[in-house]
Amino acid sequence: MKKKKVNLRELKPKSAEVHTHDDGHNHGHSDSSSFDTYIPAIISFTMLIIGIGLDYFDISFFKDWVRIAWYGIAYLPVGFPVIKEGWKSIIRGNFFTEFLLMSIATIGAFAIGEYPEGVAVMLFYAVGELFQNAAVNRAKGNIKALLDVRPKEATVFRDNDYINVSPEEVTIGEKIQVRVGEKIPLDGVLLSDKASLNTAALTGESKPDSLLKESKVYAGSINLESVIEIKVTNTFEDSSIARILDLVQNATARKSKTELFIRQFARIYTPIVVFLAIGVTFLPYFFVDDYVFQNWLYRALIFLVISCPCALVISIPLGYFGGLGAASRNGILFKGASFLDAMTKINTLVMDKTGTVTKGVFKIKEIKAIGWEESQFMKYLIAMEEQSTHPVAKAIMEYKENGDDYDAKEVSEIAGKGLKGIINGKTVLVGNKALMIDNDITIPNETDSLVESIVLVSIDHTFAGYVVIADELKEDAKETITELHNVGVKNIMMLSGDKDSITQQVAKELNIEKAKGGLLPEDKLNEVETLKQNPENKVAFIGDGINDAPVLAASNVGIAMGGLGSDVAIETADVIIQTDQPSKVVRAIKISRSTRKIVWQNIILAFGVKAIVLILGAGGLATMWEAVFADVGVALLAILNAIRLQRMNWS
Template identity: 55%
Template sequence: MKQYVKEIVSFILLVSGIGMTWGNAAWFGEGHVRAMWYAVAFLPVGLPVLREAVGCLWEREYFNEFMLMSVAALGAFYIGEYPEGVAVMLFYSVGEKFQDAAVERARSRVKALLDVRPEVAAVVRGGSVVAEVPANVQVGETVEVKAGERVPLDGVMLGETAAFNTSALTGESLPRDIRQGESVLAGMIAMDRVVRVRVMRPYDRSELARVLEMVQNATERKAPTELFIRRFARVYTPVVTGLAVLIVLLPFIYSLAQPGFAYVFDDWLYRALVFLVISCPCALVVSIPLGYFGGIGAASRHGILFKGGNYLDAITRVNTVVFDKTGTLTRGEFEVREAHAGNGFEADTMLAIVAAAEGNSTHPVAKAVVRYVRLRGIEPLAVTDAKELPGHGLSVRVDGREVLVGNTRLLDTNGVTYPAGLASVPETVVVCAVDGVYAGYLLLADAPKEDAADAVAALKSLNINNIEVLSGDKQAIVTKLAKSLGIDKAYGDLLPADKVARLEELKAEPGRKVAFAGDGINDAPVLALADVGIAMGGLGSDAAIEIADVVIQTDQPSKIATAVKIGKVTRRVVWQNIALAFGVKLVVLVLGAFGVATMWEAVFADVGVALLAILNAIRIQVK
């Protein structure tokens, strides 16, 4: 309530004055007493506005809302309408503070949503652990993070593997294992043990700090609608000021030509003042930027970062979405799709042998095989004499038998016969031989993300039917993935320059608005070329995140459709505010010019429209 003290004092004096007038208080009937009373009521709310108006005059800005309100209030005092003069400034002041509070609340919600960095870091110095403000921790120092605590700064993992909750950065609910030497980011939560992290970036340059900066700076990139309204207000304000002057002058000129026409200066001045009050463009100038900021905030809650209101507008016009494959539509990790035994071997036996051979390997293919076998409830067998054969696979002994596990080149080198078609399969193949006899194979491929198919379906439901995949992977693999997801056009075997060429072809088509979604550094040129560049920000490259217009923090392609929906809701609310403001103002402007609307009605209409527009804009934030 402290910020409204001046308005409360002014309101009490205004209401008291009106009450004494209605009650015919004798001492209050004196003209100079009433004038002084309302002048005191005017000063708390009027002086700040008058100072702003004088400041604008000093800067040669003659037409703005401060000038409109100042002229209207002072004019009301001039013709003796003291309560209305106070009311103009009082309700304008209240409306402005409501607007400021709404903007600040929206900004604070976004910051609170994203800024999950701890306020204290446990730094290892001189053999002991001391509490320190994260901003004072130097690069190269070591911080200790206990189980359940958040990591305060970006760094490199020291010690053995530990699990981290990364939901603050990626939105993923499952914990992620981070090994020694891998990156740990501010905002992650240590799950199962005390860990130590060597700081690699200062506090203000962490990944999370960069995300915060992107959101906080987003309002500086104005949407076309917002820029138009600001330009319009610069023209609109002097025009309505000129019309207000004409409301006073034209009847006077007419009275000179028609002596029978009774011209009363104060009456026509009052109409002009009503005209000025209702013409104030506050509702438009404030509620529209608030609408876009609300859209940015709503998107942030879904793990989507728009780098400006202009991109909220741009994404609503997208009619073509082009995806990169690896890391965007797929998880970028292997998954066993098929397993087949041969030459009389049982499938479970073959899998137990392969898992035994791959059990101690850290290769992504080996880990995928072991995970697949364990999920089927098969226990790997005991292994001895393991030998790695670079570029080919592994040679081990299992239960005294010689086992080869690797690619087809390994069997070729050792003279093992296998089905001819395996050498030409586009996916990754792991073959197995026991004592020189082919035993079977496993087929692996990059697994699609869980929501990849839903992402395509959601985009089609928004009438975005032209969806393509561009990838450097083999054409057969890209085509198979696209078909499984319901995408008609897929292009494989592409270099970064080939992706750029394809996107240029699309953009050359009339009316085509293209969004490209990718995650790698090789996607940076295409992200920059697209009408809307969308980066997978959870594990995407720094280059992709920096260049993109929109960042999906959760790495979920389905969030692209969510981003389009939020953009459309924001745009709809903004245009609702424009229509509401212009509609109400036009009606009251006409009524005021003809002497039907009073200044009280003008004040309530102006402030009421502004508040309704603000409430409508805030509605976006709950999406």
């Protein structure tokens, strides 16, 4: 059954918008919660209360056609839009909708003289619809908030002047300027010396991001300090924020299996209910001695109201909206509700090392100078490494020391081994063990036990020491492994392209029992495929989204780390962690499980209450008022349960 929002907006200004999504629901913008939207319900409610009061005090003029007309007018503001939608559905060939159920039930109540109940049922149904719509908007609020991140204009340098244009008009390679407090309109490279940016809307992180010249910057970030200049690297359509917006807006289109089942169920369930109601009305004639048509028709009408599948049809997608919104607020993008479900079943996590649990940036871990002062030793080393662009050289260059620098002369690179040069008249060698052996330099045995990358140094034909270079662990890496065990992910495995000794050491430091290094992308894929051969293993892979694309695609759930700027991550992964924090994986699991728990609570609540009241109604023990609770009341309880996801603290 396709459920559409009842058009209770007849008195609403024409400027109001209604957006239709692929699921058949019409959800109003946030303005649907404005006072105007509730005017029809307020009119009906006021007239209903007055009518009940006049009935109670048995006012003489409130009889016959006056009473019928009063309740009829009270019914129209909320009843006419529902009847209208029901008629439209019939014209489209969709006969069995909740609009038809509510129309038959309430018009039937009028036909047997139960005017107040007919108005009350439709009124509560209409109010329930309004609350449901408001709740959907609230649940999707975190996702819709991303739309506000979309920059409206760009200040681009053209013809020796800065002019304001639409971001769509800016081309790659142009220079743009961003003033303090403005949003960066396009992806690019920072031309200014430094910048402080607020990336909270993109990553969920409130801490400002400090960047230096040549750093990548992303559309949607807010400039916090001074005016900056940026060279554009992507068109607006290809910018990170545009891709993220598209991904998040389309996430609700990928339904979970639970959602799809309930929708299919509703299509079958509704016509069955209609025919059962007909049966409740007429079949007792053949089996009951004191059959009274009006009594059994009343029971059938109650049956119809109770069986209306509102609570099921709205509360389940609402639960998933809540989960997707809570995740996006925390810098976690699910590509659909189906992956929220899949994440709840994960019991095996395979992770990359570099860029996932480590920062992917080399740092000096240890300096060992032999026969030299450390500062003097480092001056020789830095003078040599200034000639290199290797990542290890960059790590060494970050070493800061006061005093005059040395100048290296006649520096030559020996392929695969290191550098050779002259400093202060002394021959200096900087490189690996092979370079030292080739030049007859004796190396201490202690270097053999070091598994990290080491840089050996010889000064004036004598071994002068070494520097240990290592990739730093991320601050939350250890905590992540502990928390993963706590949430039931018992099987954790590390696969890395780095050498096996380093991989094993990192795994040991993080208490990961299984680790393999020296792997090519196809080797990682084979390992994951082997794990998946055991049907009990539900495997998630977390990697950087660039060289791990095959494994991300092959896993039950592919998680891309730091995917904000990675095209491959956006395309391949099922879940995207917008920051470089592995602990967000634990948060994603918690959000997924809470979402699924709430969805199933709503299903059980809806079925349980409806089943009880259906039996009571068929037996003549329930009135229209109990029927209203079984429908609208349960729907509202389900809504309140679902919006709890928006209030939970996931830290």
